[in-house]
Amino acid sequence: MDLDAYAVTHAGEWQRLDELSRARRLSGAEVDELMELYDRVGTQLSVVRAVAPDAEVVGFLSALLARTRIRAGGARTTTWRAVAEFLTHRFPAALYRLRWWWLATIAVNVVVFAVSVLWLLENPVVEQSLLSPGEIEQYVDEDFENYYSEHAAASFGARVWINNAWVAALCLALGVLGVPVVFLLLSNVVNVAMACAIMTRADHGGHFWGLILPHSLLELTAVFVAGGVGLRLFWSWVEPGDLTRARSMAREGRTAATVALGLVLVLLVSGVIEAVVTPSPLPTAARIAIGVLAEAVFLAYVFVLGRRAVEQGYDGDVAEDVGGARVATAA
Numbered sequence: 001m002d003l004d005a006y007a008v009t010h011a012g013e014w015q016r017l018d019e020l021s022r023a024r025r026l027s028g029a030e031v032d033e034l035m036e037l038y039d040r041v042g043t044q045l046s047v048v049r050a051v052a053p054d055a056e057v058v059g060f061l062s063a064l065l066a067r068t069r070i071r072a073g074g075a076r077t078t079t080w081r082a083v084a085e086f087l088t089h090r091f092p093a094a095l096y097r098l099r100w101w102w103l104a105t106i107a108v109n110v111v112v113f114a115v116s117v118l119w120l121l122e123n124p125v126v127e128q129s130l131l132s133p134g135e136i137e138q139y140v141d142e143d144f145e146n147y148y149s150e151h152a153a154a155s156f157g158a159r160v161w162i163n164n165a166w167v168a169a170l171c172l173a174l175g176v177l178g179v180p181v182v183f184l185l186l187s188n189v190v191n192v193a194m195a196c197a198i199m200t201r202a203d204h205g206g207h208f209w210g211l212i213l214p215h216s217l218l219e220l221t222a223v224f225v226a227g228g229v230g231l232r233l234f235w236s237w238v239e240p241g242d243l244t245r246a247r248s249m250a251r252e253g254r255t256a257a258t259v260a261l262g263l264v265l266v267l268l269v270s271g272v273i274e275a276v277v278t279p280s281p282l283p284t285a286a287r288i289a290i291g292v293l294a295e296a297v298f299l300a301y302v303f304v305l306g307r308r309a310v311e312q313g314y315d316g317d318v319a320e321d322v323g324g325a326r327v328a329t330a331a
Contacts, residue, residue, distance in 0.1 A: 003048070003052040003054055003057065006044075006047075006048070006052070007057060010041075010044055013037055013040060013041060013044075014041060014060075014061070014064065016033075016037060017034070017037040017038065017041055017064060017068060018064055018067075020033065020034040020037065020068075020071070021034070021064065021067045021068040021071045022067075022071075023071075034068065034071070037068075038065065038068045038069070041061060041064065041065060041068075042065055044061065045058065045061040045062065045065065046313060048061065086258075086261075086262075087262075087265075088305060088309070089305075089309040089312070089314045090258055090309070090314055090316055091258060091259070091261070091262035091316070092301055092302055092305040092306035092309050093306055093309035093310050093314035093315055093316050094229075094255050094258045094259050094262070094306075094315070094316020095225065095259065095262070095301075095302045095306050095316075096302055096303065096306025096307050096309070096310050097255075097306075097310055097315050097316055098228065098229055098232055098255070098259075098316075099302065099303075099306075101228035101229065101231060101232045102224055102225040102227070102228025102229065103228070104228065105185070105224045105225075105227045105228035105231065106221065106224045106228075109185060109189050109220075109224060109227075112186065112189050112190075112193075113189045113192065113193050113196075116189065116190055116193035116194075116197075117193045117196050117197050117200070120193060120194060120197035121197050121200060121201060124201065127194065127197065127198055127201075130194075131198075136198060136202070137202075139198060140198065140199060140202040140204055144195065144199065144204075144207075144208070144211070164219055164222065164223065164267045164270065164271065165263070165264055165267050167184065167188065167223055167226075168222060168223055168225075168226035168260070168263050168267065169226075169260060170184055171184055171185070171223070171226040171227045171229075171230040172226050172229060172230050172233070172256045172259065172260050173230075174230065175229065175230025175231060175232070175233035175234050175256065176230075176233050176234055176237070176249070176253075177234065178231065178234035178235075178238075181227050181230040181231055181234070182231075184227070185223070185224070185227045188220075188223065192212075192216075195208065195212075196208055206284075209288075210284040210287065210288065211278055212278075213287075213288045213291050213292075214273055214274070214277050214278045214287040214288055214290055214291035215270050215271075215273040215274035215277065215278050215291060216291070217291045217292065217294065217295040218266065218269060218270040218273065218291065218294045218295050218298060219267065219270035219271075219274065221266075221295060221298060222263050222266045222267050222270060225259065225263065225266075226259065226260070226263055229252075229255070229256050229259045230256070232252055232256075233249070233252045233253060233256050236248040236249045236251070236252040236253075237249045251317055254316075254317050255315070255316040255317055258316045258317075259316065266298065269294060270294070273290065273291065273294060277290050277291070
């Protein structure tokens with residue numbers, strides 16, 4: 001596509017939208033024209049991005065659309081609609097766009113967990129150096145299970161939610177540094193591996209998995225998502241691609257903010273499962289099935305809604321969504 005010819009062809013529409021967006025007062029017909037041009041120019045921006053990306057033209061059209069949205073005064077967007085848009089477009093789009101980062105994070109952590117458990121089982125001296133035989137016995141027989149039921153469900157759920165949200169927030173906030181994220185994830189995995197090794201050695205492996213699987217599938221996925229997004233933020237300044245380092249970091253930082261807000265809800269769900277389902281008298285198979293179902297719903301949310309949102313032009317970048325550049329980035 002000849003970008004110059006394309007710009008000349010649509011220059012009249014861009015100029016007219018610019019005039020309407022700057023006007024102090026608009027008639028009803030002009031408001032309709034403004035919104036029609038807004039949609040049209042949004043589509044034109046998607047074409048430029050997909051076929052002949054030019055920083056100057058993309059910047060001009062993005063700013064024009066942003067000013068138009070502000071000029072419209074939010075007439076087409078209510079608070080509830082904005083919330084719905086976040087849940088059905090922005091958040092799943094961010095998760096889908098960054099899927100390879102957090103899927104790789106999950107895979108690496110699963111491998112580290114398996115290797116750690118096997119090594120700990122082969123080296124019982126490690127746990128014996130940390131806990132006395134009496135402490136290990138108490139942990140196996142009482143402490144591990146009591147952890148899920150010694151407090152009221154509401155109180156325990158709130159504590160779990162706050163703790164996991166804090167870990168996820170740290171992964172995102174410290175992501176720009178890279179190394180702290182790796183340390184946080186490694187510490188978390190090693191702690192779980194130690195618990196698994198202790199319970200397995202005491203012939204309580206089934207008990208361990210029956211208590212941890214219902215909530216940990218979704219819970220750890222959320223933490224690994226935060227870790228993966230944090231590492232992507234780190235990589236944005238190591239390898240910024242076609243963008244400057246500042247713009248690359250700004251983009252991924254805004255996306256990380258979208259993910260952080262969405263993960264609050266994901267961790268809330270996992271906290272409720274941990275407080276209500278894990279200690280419940282339901283059969284182990286039923287409790288695990290609830291955990292698997294929650295994880296399946298999350299993955300469907302990402303790979304169905306997220307993929308659809310990305311095809312519609314969302315990518316989790318808050319600035320673009322707020323600025324009105326809700327346009328397709330794929331041809």
